[in-house]
Amino acid sequence: MTKPQSWSTLRLFAVLSLVFFVTEMMVMFLLPLLPAMPRWLESLADAGLMILFATPAVYFLLFRSLEQRVEELEPAQEKLTESDRLFRQMAETIEEVFWITDPGKNTMLYISPGYQKIWGRTCESLFAEPRNWLDAIHPEDRDRV
Numbered sequence: 001m002t003k004p005q006s007w008s009t010l011r012l013f014a015v016l017s018l019v020f021f022v023t024e025m026m027v028m029f030l031l032p033l034l035p036a037m038p039r040w041l042e043s044l045a046d047a048g049l050m051i052l053f054a055t056p057a058v059y060f061l062l063f064r065s066l067e068q069r070v071e072e073l074e075p076a077q078e079k080l081t082e083s084d085r086l087f088r089q090m091a092e093t094i095e096e097v098f099w100i101t102d103p104g105k106n107t108m109l110y111i112s113p114g115y116q117k118i119w120g121r122t123c124e125s126l127f128a129e130p131r132n133w134l135d136a137i138h139p140e141d142r143d144r145v
Contacts, residue, residue: 099126106130 091098091112097119100110108130111123119136126132134142 101130 091110094112095114095117096112097114098112099108099115101108108127111126113123115121115123115126115133119133121132121136
């Protein structure tokens with residue numbers, strides 16, 4: 001079954017269509033009765049009426065569905081924000097070091113605060129040079145790492 005909001009949109013579209021139809025009929029039947037009106041003026045009146053009545057219909061048919069989609073996404077955005085908050089709370093309170101990089105390991109996306117405490121280097125230095133941490137590893141152990 002269709003949602004109540006969809007019914008109101010459908011009703012509005014029906015009313016606008018009816019108004020447009022009645023106005024068009026008036027233009028078609030009344031203009032010939034008026035003294036000679038140039039054809040270009042009649043076409044201009046038709047185009048103006050179409051724009052006047054079509055604009056709300058376009059809004060309600062196109063943009064209303066976008067509005068509904070945004071409303072559907074709001075709870076997901078709230079959950080994502082909460083998940084991010086919980087991750088940061090956990091990451092900033094543990095003493096272990098972990099980081100998140102891009103797949104090529106060329107860009108650091110996240111570094112836990114424990115990096116500064118354990119490695120004695122700033123997180124900013126690792127953001128600037130993502131492979132900087134390798135310098136602290138003994139040359140013989142680097143192949144294993």
